[in-house]
Amino acid sequence: MTTTTVIGADGLGKRYGRRQALADCTLDIPAGRVVGLVGPNGAGKSTLLQLASGLLSPTSGTIEVLGASPASTPAQMAKVGFVAQDTPTYAGLSIREHLHLGARLNPTWDAEFAARRIRQLDLDPGQRAGRLSGGQRAQLALTLAIAKRPELLLLDEPVASLDPLARREFMQVLMEFAAEQGASVVLSSHLVADLERVCDYLIVLARSRVRLVGDVDELLASHHRLTGAYREPATLPAGQEVIHSSHTERQSSLIVRSTAPIDNPSWTTQRLDLEDLVLAYMSNSATIGSIPVPEAQR
Amino acid sequence: MIEFHLDARSGVANYMQLIHQVRHAMRLGLLNEGDRLPTVKEVVAKVAINPNTVLKAYRELEYEGLVTLRTGVGTFVTRTLSDESLGAHGPLRLKLQQWLAEAREAGLDEESIEALLLSTFRAPAEGKA
Numbered sequence: 001m002t003t004t005t006v007i008g009a010d011g012l013g014k015r016y017g018r019r020q021a022l023a024d025c026t027l028d029i030p031a032g033r034v035v036g037l038v039g040p041n042g043a044g045k046s047t048l049l050q051l052a053s054g055l056l057s058p059t060s061g062t063i064e065v066l067g068a069s070p071a072s073t074p075a076q077m078a079k080v081g082f083v084a085q086d087t088p089t090y091a092g093l094s095i096r097e098h099l100h101l102g103a104r105l106n107p108t109w110d111a112e113f114a115a116r117r118i119r120q121l122d123l124d125p126g127q128r129a130g131r132l133s134g135g136q137r138a139q140l141a142l143t144l145a146i147a148k149r150p151e152l153l154l155l156d157e158p159v160a161s162l163d164p165l166a167r168r169e170f171m172q173v174l175m176e177f178a179a180e181q182g183a184s185v186v187l188s189s190h191l192v193a194d195l196e197r198v199c200d201y202l203i204v205l206a207r208s209r210v211r212l213v214g215d216v217d218e219l220l221a222s223h224h225r226l227t228g229a230y231r232e233p234a235t236l237p238a239g240q241e242v243i244h245s246s247h248t249e250r251q252s253s254l255i256v257r258s259t260a261p262i263d264n265p266s267w268t269t270q271r272l273d274l275e276d277l278v279l280a281y282m283s284n285s286a287t288i289g290s291i292p293v294p295e296a297q298r
Numbered sequence: 299m300i301e302f303h304l305d306a307r308s309g310v311a312n313y314m315q316l317i318h319q320v321r322h323a324m325r326l327g328l329l330n331e332g333d334r335l336p337t338v339k340e341v342v343a344k345v346a347i348n349p350n351t352v353l354k355a356y357r358e359l360e361y362e363g364l365v366t367l368r369t370g371v372g373t374f375v376t377r378t379l380s381d382e383s384l385g386a387h388g389p390l391r392l393k394l395q396q397w398l399a400e401a402r403e404a405g406l407d408e409e410s411i412e413a414l415l416l417s418t419f420r421a422p423a424e425g426k427a
Contacts, residue, residue: 034349172344198346
């Protein structure tokens with residue numbers, strides 16, 4: 001690994017006419033991680049991935065990928081792989097032709113790996129991509145992206161249209177790639193469940209802004225669900241930030257961020273899973289609109 | 299060689315689940331000194347989880363002195379957890395089975411049995427400081 005930051009963004013924004021697709025995005029993603037990019041549809045996930053791959057240019061702020069401007073040089077482009085939404089392939093070209101194309105276009109092409117994967121997948125190289133099933137097409141797109149041997153692989157909603165078995169098979173191959181190459185991976189999904197097992201770093205986007213970013217284990221360790229008799233959130237001690245709260249006449253239920261353990265016995269404290277955590281920040285962004293971005297301290 | 303599996307709904311962190319499964323296999327005598335654990339690549343290709351999760355579990359097991367990581371060779375079990383107590387498992391299991399039969403006879407359903415077992419297990423042992 002030559003750099004310690006794979007994606008660095010500072011005040012990054014993208015505007016389409018009047019619509020702000022991404023705003024004020026500041027990131028410092030460490031290398032060697034599998035990063036989950038989650039958020040509802042239209043939150044700006046595709047925009048961020050396209051900015052990182054160099055398919056889009058920012059309208060404000062800056063972004064650096066592996067220490068350079070995205071897609072600025074052929075060498076830079078060779079280091080970054082991008083699998084766009086719905087894992088596109090050329091419907092009229094055969095699998096063999098896809099591999100030839102990959103070999104011609106990529107200086108670091110691993111032809112041996114590509115051929116082996118196609119054999120393992122039990123696919124006929126003469127078959128046209130347009131006749132493959134959704135799962136097979138996704139596997140072909142992933143094979144092409146991995147055979148390029150990128151240092152960073154970006155995938156936009158790669159499993160959204162796949163059935164559970166095809167999802168699992170896709171993730172198996174992707175994780176094997178991450179393990180043997182030590183490469184960095186960023187993949188987006190609007191479903192946390194798709195990412196829960198595979199990600200060790202998380203970015204939550206909602207309404208065009210980054211709502212939460214950090215190491216998954218640290219995020220889970222520093223958030224707690226508290227339930228107890230009704231009380232004003234303002235009575236919590238310093239260092240405990242309320243992310244989400246709901247109250248009935250008798251009961252208060254809070255999601256609180258605190259690096260120190262909650263030692264007040266009048267609260268029942270529970271762990272959160274990743275989905276609860278993400279939903280708390282999303283619903284928080286819906287009511288408050290704009291909040292300061294909490295950054296996990298590393 | 300053991301195979302890992304993950305329970306997403308258990309509320310236990312993924313790396314902890316892997317650690318528990320190794321310790322469990324060692325206690326049951328399924329893993330013994332000198333046995334190799336699957337490589338990180340083998341685990342992730344099977345279970346479809348983050349490689350760093352597996353590494354974290356293996357490092358923790360190494361810290362506990364249960365395994366050793368030999369670069370380029372693999373991760374090996376360095377201790378046997380089972381030998382002293384394994385012989386007692388059979389008779390203990392038999393007693394438990396007798397107890398379960400009695401509990402069912404007394405009309406307890408599965409949930410009541412589990413609740414009674416767990417609450418007894420977690421209650422502070424009598425006569426201990």
